[in-house]
Amino acid sequence: MALFVSLLFLFMFPLSSINGQGPPSPGYHPSSGIGSIGFNQGFRNLWGPQHQSLDQGALTIWLDRSSGSGFKSLNPYSSGYFGAAMKLQTGYTAGVITSFYLSNNEAHPGDHDEVDIEFLGTTLGKPYVLQTNVYIRGSGDGNIIGREMKFHLWFDPTADFHNYAILWNPTEIIFFVDDVPIRRYPRKSDATFPLRPMWVYGSIWDASSWATENGKYKADYDYQPFVGKYSNFKIAGCNANGAASCRPASGSPSGSMGLSSQQYAAMAWVQNHYKVYDYCQDTQRDHKLTPEC
Numbered sequence: 434m435a436l437f438v439s440l441l442f443l444f445m446f447p448l449s450s451i452n453g454q455g456p457p458s459p460g461y462h463p464s465s466g467i468g469s470i471g472f473n474q475g476f477r478n479l480w481g482p483q484h485q486s487l488d489q490g491a492l493t494i495w496l497d498r499s500s501g502s503g504f505k506s507l508n509p510y511s512s513g514y515f516g517a518a519m520k521l522q523t524g525y526t527a528g529v530i531t532s533f534y535l536s537n538n539e540a541h542p543g544d545h546d547e548v549d550i551e552f553l554g555t556t557l558g559k560p561y562v563l564q565t566n567v568y569i570r571g572s573g574d575g576n577i578i579g580r581e582m583k584f585h586l587w588f589d590p591t592a593d594f595h596n597y598a599i600l601w602n603p604t605e606i607i608f609f610v611d612d613v614p615i616r617r618y619p620r621k622s623d624a625t626f627p628l629r630p631m632w633v634y635g636s637i638w639d640a641s642s643w644a645t646e647n648g649k650y651k652a653d654y655d656y657q658p659f660v661g662k663y664s665n666f667k668i669a670g671c672n673a674n675g676a677a678s679c680r681p682a683s684g685s686p687s688g689s690m691g692l693s694s695q696q697y698a699a700m701a702w703v704q705n706h707y708k709v710y711d712y713c714q715d716t717q718r719d720h721k722l723t724p725e726c
Contacts, residue, residue: 455587456702460695461686462612464516464596467669472504475668479505479634484658495658496529496637503636506668509537512681513670515633516598516609519552520662521561523591526554528641528652531661533597535631544571546627548606550597552590553583553644554652554659560585562709563597565608565616569627578722582616583710584703594664602681603628604690614684614692614700615707625725630673637661 472492478485481502485494494502517533531552538545549566563584572578588595598609606618606627620626637659641651652659671679685692692700712718713726720726 456613456699456706458695459613459693459699461693463514463600463609463682463684464598464612464667467514467516467667469665469667472663472666475508475666476504476506476633476635479503479636491662491664492635493660493662494635494637495660496639496652497657497659498654501636501638503634503638506633509540509630509632509673510535510668510670511630511673511679512602513668514598514600514682514684515670516596516665516667517635517663518594518596518665519590520594521552521590522554522660525557525653525656526561526659527556527645527650528639529554529637529659530640530644531637531659533599533635533663534633535599535601535627536634537629537631539632541571541629546570546629546631548599548601548627548631550599550608553640555645556650561590563590563610563615567606567618567627569625579712580618580723580725581710581712582708584615584707585709586610587703587707594662596665598667600682600684601627601631602683602690605684607684607692609684610703613703614696615703617692617700621725625723633668635661635663 471490472487481500484496484500484502485492515535519533521531533550535548536545538547547568549564551564551566553562553564555561563586565582567580596611600607600609604620607614608616639652642648669682671681683689685696687693712723
C-alpha cells in the first residue's frame with residue numbers, strides 16, 4: 434500500500450514540481466484547441482496610440498510620464514476563453530499595472546462588471562504579484578468590493594512570454610497560467626457573478642496609489658519607459674451580438690463545467706505554494722459583502 438501511495442504521489446506531483454520547478458501537469462490544455470489571432474483581427478487601440486506598436490503580431494505598449502496605453506476587443510462577448518502571452522518589464526516597476534481583463538465599464542459606467550488579470554509592479558529584488566479579481570455591478574467603482582486572489586509565480590515573468598487566460602461561462606470563471614488553472618470562481622448566485630456582456634482589454638498604467646504594497650512604493654519615472662509585451666492572442670467566445678445557440682467555452686477535458694481531478698490537483702498545488710492573498714481568508718474584510726465566502 435505504501436508503495437502504491439508513493440507512486441500515486443509521484444504521478445500527481447512529479448519531482449520537478451516538488452523541487453519548485455513548476456506545478457504538476459493539469460493533464461489538459463484548453464488553449465491547444467484554439468488558434469491564435471493577429472492583434473488587428475480581434476482588437477484595436479483604445480488610448481495612448483503613440484505608446485503602442487505592433488511588430489510581426491507582437492504588441493508592445495508602454496507607460497512614461499506623458500501617458501500609458503490600452504487596447505480593446507472589437508466585439509463584446511457573453512462568455513468565452515480569452516488569452517494572451519505576456520512578457521513583463523524587468524527592474525523597478527513599482528506602481529505600474531500591466532493587465533489583461535474583461536470589462537463592460539464603458540457600457541455601464543458606475544455600475545460595471547470586471548474580471549482581471551493584473552500584474553502589480555514591484556521593487557528591485559522582489560517578485561511580481563499576479564492579482565486576479567472579480568467585480569460585480571459597480572463594486573469596482575464608488576462601492577469597492579474586490580474579490581482579490583494574489584499569487585507569485587513559479588517562473589520569472591520578465592524572462593520570456595507566458596500564456597495567461599480567463600475562461601468565463603455562465604457557471605464559472607477560471608484563471609489559467611500556461612494552461613494551469615490557478616483559481617476557479619464559481620457562480621453561487623446571480624448577485625455575485627458577472628452576467629452581462631463584456632469586452633476584452635489590456636493596458637499599462639500608473640496605479641501608484643495602491644499597486645505596490647498598498648501604495649508604499651510609487652512609480653519612479655527615472656526608470657521609464659515601463660513596457661508590456663503581448664502576443665499569441667486567443668479569443669474563443671460567444672459574441673454578444675451573435676447566435677443565441679453559441680455554446681459557452683469549457684475548461685475541462687470532458688467539455689462540462691468545472692475541472693478534472695488532475696486540473697484540481699494542479700490548482701491546489703499552485704494555491705498551496707504560490708498564493709499570497711485570498712479575500713475570503715482576510716479577517717479584516719466584512720464578509721457580509723462577499724456572501725460567496
